[in-house]
Amino acid sequence: MHELGGDSSTVDVVVVGAGLAGLCAARELGRAGATVQVLEARDRVGGRVLSRQLAAGPVVELGAQWIGPGQEHMAALVQELALTPFPQHCAGDKVLSLGGKRSTYKRDIPSLPLLGLLDLDRTIKKLEAMARTVPLGAPGQAPRAREWDAMTVETWKRKSVLTAGARALVDVAIQSIFSAEPAEVSLLHCLWVLQAGGGLMKLSTIQGGAQQTRLREGFQTVAERLAAELGGQLQLSAAVRAVVQSEDGVTVHHSRGAVRGQRVILAIPPTLAGRIEYEPALPVARDQLTQRMPMGSVCKCVAVYERPFWRERGLSGEAVCDRGPVRITFDDSPAAGEGEHGALVAFVLADGLRELRELDVAGRRKAVISALVQLFGPQAGEPLDFIEQDWGAERWSRGCYFGLMPPGTLSRYGAALRTPCGRIHFAGTETAERWLGYMDGAVESGRRAATEVLPLLALGAKR
């Protein structure tokens, strides 16, 4: 059915996807002496990491934006590549808009009436305690895995969270961490992701949390540096269509030719892997998994201003909002010394994004800016620049941040996430044990896949 085209070559390992997972897998393999070919469908590297240098000055992150404590893989990589981390701005009060009422607060937990605050505190403690019973390497083995995988987070919330304020904030937290509504996600999958990142509070906060540190150069630079090391071992604009396994190797057919290898690492989200043709067909469990891991729904909007005017009014730029298109914002201004501009990044998520998509580009801009005005005042109304990045429209991601599991998936098909299928191995942040869904998980997964493949190679045999 598939024949090798003219542009074919042979390597030890073919890596599909030049996001952080694929690039790190290729790097580890190369360092161990294996020959590698990385195939990337896009005309750029980085996958869900995408930085853009604005004409107005700052580098903005249209994809993954932060690293935080505990993300050892990314921290080491940033240090090794001599890049420049800087702290996410957080000095000042935070804005809370709940039920149309705007207030400000200072601590990690938004200001609620006492009862709501107690309820929220209890809810977080309860979720984190449940999450701690989920074994990261085998979430399906959690003592209550079947029960938790049979319900949505929404079901749990309605039963366990009692006050309207706490419910609204749980919604925003889930939307922000999963780019999905609580109704879309299995409770077990939710707990697994929370535990993989050290708990709900860690995933929700700046200082000491997953939003602590940005990168002056932009995180795509990490991918670009890794790609530069690969040189000709990386091919862009090569969309993989078919993976054909035979007794003595595997052939990967793509839009520009074909590559043969001993092994292949698919470093792409499961739903994209499900679009590839496989010969022979993959096991049913793997195919079913790829049918049931939809990508989340997030659009990042960045508004650039002459200066960070909110800081002058004692605001940090962080906001939490339960209505309208914008759920959370952060100060997105450049690092100190990189210019006087100010910027805000606004996350449009899940149902909020699905509604926003009904509008045209001007309508979307207007809706988001008007939400920023509500949170930060009229000065937010006239940005110098405004960028939106809806990841659902990205053909080679099909959504962001990561592949979600609806009920019934993790306990039944979770093992297929990274169980190799013959000569095919799986990487990508969805397959990570720690920091699943984050850049750090992607790096971990790429390294793990390389470690998995290396002992299976007959190195030098083909050279």
Added chain:
Amino acid sequence: MHELGGDSSTVDVVVVGAGLAGLCAARELGRAGATVQVLEARDRVGGRVLSRQLAAGPVVELGAQWIGPGQEHMAALVQELALTPFPQHCAGDKVLSLGGKRSTYKRDIPSLPLLGLLDLDRTIKKLEAMARTVPLGAPGQAPRAREWDAMTVETWKRKSVLTAGARALVDVAIQSIFSAEPAEVSLLHCLWVLQAGGGLMKLSTIQGGAQQTRLREGFQTVAERLAAELGGQLQLSAAVRAVVQSEDGVTVHHSRGAVRGQRVILAIPPTLAGRIEYEPALPVARDQLTQRMPMGSVCKCVAVYERPFWRERGLSGEAVCDRGPVRITFDDSPAAGEGEHGALVAFVLADGLRELRELDVAGRRKAVISALVQLFGPQAGEPLDFIEQDWGAERWSRGCYFGLMPPGTLSRYGAALRTPCGRIHFAGTETAERWLGYMDGAVESGRRAATEVLPLLALGAKR
């Protein structure tokens, strides 16, 4: 990116998929004077309808098997094609195996202790009353759509069904109708499917229900007769890879060439449609839908015996079982006058199938036959023939009976099921208003798609 190959042609409408939906669409279009090309990935027609003539004599249905009252499309088609319906055998007692205890019963509802029986009766009435509030053409508009789409059927069951016996039977009913566990399916999607088929009781029963009537020739004959009418307008073994829309038409690229048309009808399940490349990309809502409609899990096993020995013991061949690999069975013997053989069809479903897949072919056969022995006695232990058909392993179905919706899907993406995307129209049983998931729904959807396309064609313009 895609260029027209040597084997290209031009028609009014390209139909992808030669299941009942695609074949009926093509037929309607042809009758109205449009030129059509049907492309089918398999080397046969019928899709999820597959009949096999056994060496031992009877024709068995490895796919869709029955029609029933209210299925007007299929009834008319069978009559028009002069095929021979016959009643599903149901005389005799039914077997119930619950918690390892075997009993027999005579009515539609299995025999339970009084409390369980009352509970089951109340549950069925409640489910059917809820289902009646779901508008078939717009299930997302049901008054409680958001709430019901935020929970699994399992969540509802745990809250609303009180006795162990009734819960076990609800499980078997859901598994049998959806080929999925209650934990995998959104309550709203469940209610929609129930309502589309006239309610839970209708979908669960033989006389007056969806299992009432079989076809002497096998239902694949319906597809074959429709295909014969098409002649050269049908191409088999043509797997569609890409659909490219331009201002003046659409080009469908497949494994054996390309076809140009004014319109294309995709008459395949959403998860398979999600594997096709589209240029330009489809709207996000459509792409997201195809990421979140996994196919169900069913393996049909047919055991053929010298004669239907269970009838001699006053049993109908129908059984319901809450443990082991087999959930339901029916008498699958040939129509009167078609030979003396007896046959039983056993449905292995959802979790039961996922467990069975761990075994090799001999182990699977042993497990299923041993379940039949438990239900029907030692004579079931020595079949003349035994066939298993696991639809999950069918590359061009990826599971059966139909595409399921986990929570959060129907209320948010349901409209994308049959909203045309430019020149692309959608058919298939998943898009039906009535008898969704059944053959009748497939026929309805194909006719609806043809009706949708016809007024948009410039007929004769290209000829």
